[in-house]
Amino acid sequence: MCPQGVDFNADGVNDLVVGTMEGVAFLVPGSTSGFKQPERVLDCEGRHILLGKFFNREASKWDETDRSPKGKKNPVDHCVAVVAVDWDADGDLDLLLGAKEGRFYLRKNKGKKGQPEFTAYNEPIPAGKSVLEVPGELTAPRLVDWNDDGRFDLVCGSHDGGVYLCENKGKKGKPAFGKPETLIPPGGQPRFMGSGSGNLPAEPLRPTSGCYVDAVDYDGDGDLDLLVGGRCTWKPEERQLTAAEQQRVKELLAEEKSAQAEMEKLDAKASRSEEERATWSQLYRKLEDLDKELCTYLPRPRSAEFVWLYRRR
Amino acid sequence: MKGIMVAAVAALVSTTIALERVSWAGGARKAEFEAPVRLLADGKFLNEVENMLYPSPVLLDVDSDGQRELVCGDLWGRLRVYENVGEEGDTTWGPAVKLQSEGKDLELPNW
Numbered sequence: 001m002c003p004q005g006v007d008f009n010a011d012g013v014n015d016l017v018v019g020t021m022e023g024v025a026f027l028v029p030g031s032t033s034g035f036k037q038p039e040r041v042l043d044c045e046g047r048h049i050l051l052g053k054f055f056n057r058e059a060s061k062w063d064e065t066d067r068s069p070k071g072k073k074n075p076v077d078h079c080v081a082v083v084a085v086d087w088d089a090d091g092d093l094d095l096l097l098g099a100k101e102g103r104f105y106l107r108k109n110k111g112k113k114g115q116p117e118f119t120a121y122n123e124p125i126p127a128g129k130s131v132l133e134v135p136g137e138l139t140a141p142r143l144v145d146w147n148d149d150g151r152f153d154l155v156c157g158s159h160d161g162g163v164y165l166c167e168n169k170g171k172k173g174k175p176a177f178g179k180p181e182t183l184i185p186p187g188g189q190p191r192f193m194g195s196g197s198g199n200l201p202a203e204p205l206r207p208t209s210g211c212y213v214d215a216v217d218y219d220g221d222g223d224l225d226l227l228v229g230g231r232c233t234w235k236p237e238e239r240q241l242t243a244a245e246q247q248r249v250k251e252l253l254a255e256e257k258s259a260q261a262e263m264e265k266l267d268a269k270a271s272r273s274e275e276e277r278a279t280w281s282q283l284y285r286k287l288e289d290l291d292k293e294l295c296t297y298l299p300r301p302r303s304a305e306f307v308w309l310y311r312r313r
Numbered sequence: 314m315k316g317i318m319v320a321a322v323a324a325l326v327s328t329t330i331a332l333e334r335v336s337w338a339g340g341a342r343k344a345e346f347e348a349p350v351r352l353l354a355d356g357k358f359l360n361e362v363e364n365m366l367y368p369s370p371v372l373l374d375v376d377s378d379g380q381r382e383l384v385c386g387d388l389w390g391r392l393r394v395y396e397n398v399g400e401e402g403d404t405t406w407g408p409a410v411k412l413q414s415e416g417k418d419l420e421l422p423n424w
Binding site for chain 2: 001002003004005013014016018020021022026028032034035036037038057139140183184204205206207210212214216218219220225226227228229230231281285288304305306307308309310311312313
C-alpha cells in the first residue's frame with residue numbers, strides 16, 4: 001500500500017490517493033483540520049475503480065470482473081497502485097492504475113478539476129507495439145521527471161527487488177513510454193521469511209524483495225535519489241550458546257512448530273472467515289517474533305524490512 | 314579463515330555496488346548510486362521497532378507545516394509519519410507516529 005500526496009479535490013489541501021491489495025482506488029481527503037476517513041473512488045457510473053481481480057467485501061472473497069474497453073479484452077489484472085496525474089494535460093487529474101502483474105492502465109477524467117468523472121473502463125498503456133509492463137511484479141509506480149527533460153517519467157519498484165525507469169518520450173498530453181531500464185537490479189534472493197539459501201551476507205546489504213520506491217531529492221543536491229522500502233535476508237555468524245540459551249531455543253522451536261501447524265491448517269482452507277483471517281495475521285506476526293528471537297541465538301537466515309536510501313552520485 | 318571471510322564480504326559489497334552503477338541507452342546521463350544505506354528513526358534502524366510489512370516510503374508534507382515528513386504505508390493499511398527533528402539542513406527522523414483520521418489511527422482496508 002503506497003500513498004501519493006496530491007490535491008485530488010482541488011480544495012488547496014493535500015489529499016492521499018492510495019491503491020491497496022483490496023484492488024480498488026482509495027481517497028483519503030485532507031482538510032485544514034486533518035485527514036478524513038478513506039473512501040473508495042468511483043467512476044462515472046458510480047462503480048469502484050478497479051481492474052479485473054479484487055477482494056469482494058460483500059461476498060468476503062476474491063472476485064473478478066471485466067472493465068475492458070468496448071470490443072477489447074484486458075487480462076484479469078489486480079490493481080495494487082494508483083497515481084493521480086494530469087495525463088492528457090487538460091487541467092484535471094486522471095488515474096494511472098498499476099497492476100501487480102506489471103501492467104498499467106488509465107482512467108481518464110472526463111469531468112472538471114476537483115469534480116472528477118472517471119471513465120468506466122481500463123485503457124491499457126501502450127509501449128511501442130505492445131503494452132507498458134515492468135518485470136518482477138510491480139509494487140507501485142511514481143511519476144517524476146527523472147531525466148530533467150520537463151516530462152514525467154515512470155519509476156517503479158517490484159517484488160523481485162528491482163527498480164525500473166520508463167522514460168517518457170512523448171509530448172505534453174500524449175505520454176509515450178520506452179522499455180523499462182534497470183535502475184536497481186533484482187535482489188536475487190528468496191522473497192519470503194526463512195527461505196534463504198546458503199549464499200547470504202552476514203548483515204543486510206541491500207533490499208532484495210518487496211521494493212516500494214519514491215524518487216525524491218533527498219539530500220537537496222538537485223537530482224532525484226531513491227528511497228526504497230524493502231525486505232532483505234541475511235545470515236548472522238554462528239556463536240556458542242550458554243545452557244540457559246540452549247533451553248530457551250528449545251522452547252522457542254516448540255512454539256514455532258505449533259504456530260506453523262496452525263497456520264498450515266488455515267492455509268489449506270479454500271476460504272476463510274473474518275475471524276480466521278485475523279487468526280492468520282496473528283500467527284504470521286507470532287512466527288515473525290519467534291523467528292526474530294531465534295535469530296539472536298541461531299545462525300538461521302533472518303529477514304526484515306527496512307527503508308534504504310540510494311543516493312544518486 | 315577470518316581473512317578469507319573478510320575478503321569474501323568485501324568482494325560481495327564491491328559486486329553489489331558495481332551492479333548498482335547502471336546506465337541506460339539513449340543518453341549520456343548515468344544513474345549511478347552510492348551503496349544503499351538504511352535510514353534511522355529515533356536512533357534505530359527504521360522499522361526495527363515498527364515491524365511493518367512492505368514499508369512504502371514517501372516524502373510528503375502531511376501536516377502543512379512547510380516541511381516534508383517521511384510517510385510509510387504498510388501491508389496492514391496503516392500509515393506512519395516520521396518528523397524531521399534535525400537541525401536546519403540536517404535530516405534526522407524522529408519516532409514513528411501513526412497518521413490520524415478524525416481522532417483515530419487511519420487505516421485503509423487492505424483485504
